[in-house]
Amino acid sequence: MKEIIYNKRKIQLLKDYDCCVIGGGTSGSIAGIASAKQTLKTIVIEKYSILGGTATAGLVTPMMPSYVDEMEIEKEINLELQKHGDKLYSPEYKELENYSKEDRPEEPISLTWFDPDKLAVVLEKTLLKYGGEILYDGTLCDVLIEDKKIKYVIIMTSEGLIAIESKCFVDASGDALLSRLAGVEVYTGDENNKNQPVSLRFELGGINLEKFYDYMISLGDDYCRSKLPYYTFMVTHQGRKQVLEPVLKKALEDGVITKDEYIWLQGFTIPSKPGHIAFNCPRIPTNNNSTDIFVRSNAYIVGREMIDRYYKFMKNYVKGFENSYISKVAIQLGVRESYRIKGRKELSFKDYINRKKSNDAIVKGDWWIDIHKDKHDVDEEYTYKYKEYYEIPYECMVTNEISNLIVAGRCISSDFRAQASLRIQHQCRSLGEVAGYACKYSIEKDVELNEVLGKELKNYMQKG
Known part of the structure; x- marks a missing residue:
């Protein structure tokens, strides 16, 4: 040796x-x-x-x-x-x-x-x-x-x-x-010297995707052109006036989510994983600092708390998620x-x-x-x-x-x-x-x- x-x-x-x-x-x-x-x-x-x-x-x-x-x-x-x-x-x-x-x-x-x-x-x-x-x-x-x-x-x-x-x-x-x-x-x-915010992504399983898709169409969604069983996604960004924003606003008023979850919600279906959606959120409020070691450490803690609120929102306010569950949380922050x-x-x-x-x-x-x-x-x-x-x-x-x-x-x-x-x-x-x-x-x-x-x-x- x-x-x-x-x-x-x-x-x-x-x-x-x-x-x-x-x-x-x-x-x-x-x-x-x-x-x-x-x-x-x-x-x-x-x-x-x-x-x-x-x-x-x-x-x-x-x-x-x-x-x-x-x-x-x-x-x-x-x-x-x-x-x-x-x-x-x-x-x-x-x-x-x-x-x-x-x-x-x-x-x-x-x-x-x-x-x-x-x-x-x-x-x-x-x-x-x-x-x-x-x-x-x-x-x-x-x-x-x-x-x-x-x-x-x-x-x-x-x-x-x-x-x-x-x-x-x-x-x-x-x-x-x-x-x-x-x-x-x-x-x-x-x-x-301000960085872009970091994210901590997660997946939900147990979703009735057909029911969810029909629900989005019933709300008037025309943002996603793909149809099941292929790639399908949802998005709500404050100021873009997408169809889920009023539903998010109701959850905000009910105290189920905070303004941090209300700002941004995005999810994508996953091939070979029926009933699953991968979420491009939460985007974590970190005072625009992604280099401080304790800011990053705390981002995992805050991120998991936010994921729990997103999950409660989806399960209780969005059709198709009634029997859903958190199937995975990322082990790595999304640092932009x-x-x-x-x-x-x-x-x-x-x-x-x-x-x-x-x-x-x-x-x-x-x-x-x-x-x-x-x-x-x-x-x-x-x-x-x-x-x-x-x-x-x-x-x-x-x-x-x-x-x-x-x-x-x-x-x-x-x-x-x-x-x-x-x-x-x-x-x-x-x-x-x-x-x-x-x-x-x-x-x-x-x-x-x-x-x-x-x-x-x-x-x-x-x-x-």
């Missing part, structure tokens, strides 16, 4: 990795798969017991629509989900084949509709199929730097501290934790934005508005400026027309401080408003795939990760 001296003690050293991914979430799991598929010796360190991050541990389903091309790993994952019985899209997706309007199609046409439990299995099996390793219950504690490179990461495990040595490191922690420990400069929040690195380039709101393209761009994005607020403001969404997009430069993923580090996911270099677009799963998966290929390119071409040219990497990926 090889060892190193850390903090005046001997700890076990795991070495000879080509790629070490910190965080097995939306970006990290794909980065690990892409790296392993490119024959790199790869390890993914995940603090929970499941891959997929917000999509699985956080129950964030479905995946919001994008009209830019999927990368290869995402295609592979989605095809595997179909083999496991999930319906990838609702039937209306076929309308896109002859779609000619300028406005973006209604969301139900093109949402990626998946069961979080099945996605976790698919991600795990795919990573292992390509020879990647997974270390669950592993928490990043520290890094050791030599010559502007990460030499070792220090991980807390059930056996105590261990060190991992690797040629390349991917920060897919979501909170830029690896980057911050390595001394990379970061930003957080908007111009007033926390820390963002200062990279070699920054994606800006101006870039989004201008639909900016560049030679070193490696990922396309087209989601709107999705900043969660208590009151809906359509004037601040800046939604694109059909098939418009911007591009994310490679240099948004790398830093000046550390040469063998690449960052993937919501914490890449961007300003607050641009991050509200790039943070969705489609773009984060693509960033993860780029990170995996970049590690292969870096090792094969003997060039540091932060010196890789986006144009050359894009050509390399297209050939590979």
Whole structure:
């Protein structure tokens, strides 16, 4: 057993990795798969017991629509989900084949509709199929730097501290934790240092979905175009005047819910789970601070209290939920934005508005400026027309401080408003795939990760 001296003690050293991914979430799991598929010796360190991050541990389903091309790993994952019985899209997706309007199609046409439990299995099996390793219950504690490179990461495990040595490191922690420990400069929040609110999602089972669907139609709902047994959803956002808002208002007056639940309610059916709905709430009032450790801890407590009130509302005020029950609560908060690195380039709101393209761009994005607020403001969404997009430069993923580090996911270099677009799963998966290929390119071409040219990497990926 090889060892190193850390903090005046001997700890076990795991070495000879080509790629070490910190965080097995939306970006990290794909980065690990892409790296392993490119024959790199790869390890993914995940603090929970499941891959997929917000999509699985956080129950964030479905995946919001994008009209830019999927990368290869995402295609592979989605095809595997179909083999496991999930319906990838609702039937209306076929309308896109002859779609000619300028406005973006209604969301139900093109949402990626998946069961979080099945996605976790698919991600795990795919990573292992390509020879990647997974270390669950592993928490990043520290890094050791030599010559502007990460030499070792220090991980807390059930056996105590261990060190991992690797040629390349991917920060897919979501909170830029690896980057911050390595001394990379970061930003957080908007111009007033306020973050977007966090959520704690949950699922209800035992629902008579047909009865609920008929009830929504009887109220005059025309927001959801999909019909059972396919993807169907409900939404109420204060100020949008959707059909459930008067029902929520009655529950508020009765003292069953508070104004915090009244502001926002959204739920989606789940493929392969008859009688279940996944709720994109509660959105937790945290004084717009998602970086304070005690704020986050308290968000779980407050979130579970709010879930109980949502459940009582649905059970007693909404037809079809009379025999429902809480079947699952997420083990991970839905954090929309926390820390963002200062990279070699920054994606800006101006870039989004201008639909900016560049030679070193490696990922396309087209989601709107999705900043969660208590009151809906359509004037601040800046939604694109059909098939418009911007591009994310490679240099948004790398830093000046550390040469063998690449960052993937919501914490890449961007300003607050641009991050509200790039943070969705489609773009984060693509960033993860780029990170995996970049590690292969870096090792094969003997060039540091932060010196890789986006144009050359894009050509390399297209050939590979």
